[in-house]
Amino acid sequence: MxxxxxxxxxxxxTQIFIGAALLFFVGYAIAPxxxxxxxxxxxxYPFYIIKLMDAFFQKKHHPLKxxxxxxxxxxxxxxxxxxxxxxxxxxxxxxxxxxxNIGVVMYHTLEGKFYYVGLFxxxxxxxxxxAWLSITMAIQFSMQHFFGLAYLPEITFGxxxxxxxxxxxxxxxxxxxxxxxxxVKSEKNDNPAE
Numbered sequence: 001m002x003x004x005x006x007x008x009x010x011x012x013x014t015q016i017f018i019g020a021a022l023l024f025f026v027g028y029a030i031a032p033x034x035x036x037x038x039x040x041x042x043x044x045y046p047f048y049i050i051k052l053m054d055a056f057f058q059k060k061h062h063p064l065k066x067x068x069x070x071x072x073x074x075x076x077x078x079x080x081x082x083x084x085x086x087x088x089x090x091x092x093x094x095x096x097x098x099x100x101n102i103g104v105v106m107y108h109t110l111e112g113k114f115y116y117v118g119l120f121x122x123x124x125x126x127x128x129x130x131a132w133l134s135i136t137m138a139i140q141f142s143m144q145h146f147f148g149l150a151y152l153p154e155i156t157f158g159x160x161x162x163x164x165x166x167x168x169x170x171x172x173x174x175x176x177x178x179x180x181x182x183x184v185k186s187e188k189n190d191n192p193a194e
Contacts, residue, residue, distance in 0.1 A: 082161070
């Protein structure tokens with residue numbers, strides 16, 4: 001497993017990874033403006049997610065169900081990041097929009113308080129690098145496959161899919177477990193008599 005991790009990080013371009021992270025933060029910085037100005041085409045999806053999650057957490061659920069839903073949503077989202085590799089510019093748009101989506105949800109949840117500090121939590125510190133890794137793979141494949149950039153290694157999409165399974169999925173599993181524990185503890189604190 002450790003060897004697989006090292007193999008992935010040995011072939012991924014550090015500059016692309018940093019660029020993906022920066023694009024995310026550009027989107028995250030845009031989010032409060034989109035939230036306040038109610039720019040519908042930027043905020044419709046995150047508000048839909050907020051509505052779904054609020055409805056879901058109004059009822060008490062088994063921790064396993066919470067984990068499966070969180071893990072499934074995150075995995076599907078980041079797998080779509082990887083698939084965006086076939087869209088050439090889509091990976092850039094996806095990570096920018098992800099920053100906006102997460103930003104709107106965070107701003108709404110935190111009511112604008114500790115907006116940037118709010119990202120320094122154990123779940124985000126696992127999920128964000130997972131997102132940046134998936135986008136790095138997509139951008140790197142797209143740039144090598146469509147533009148044939150010589151400095152990038154020739155890696156098939158199937159190999160990137162394997163790298164996704166080795167790196168992104170384990171990060172999401174750990175993040176999902178931590179998030180589930182935090183949610184269950186929060187529910188117990190809200191209902192101490194139970």
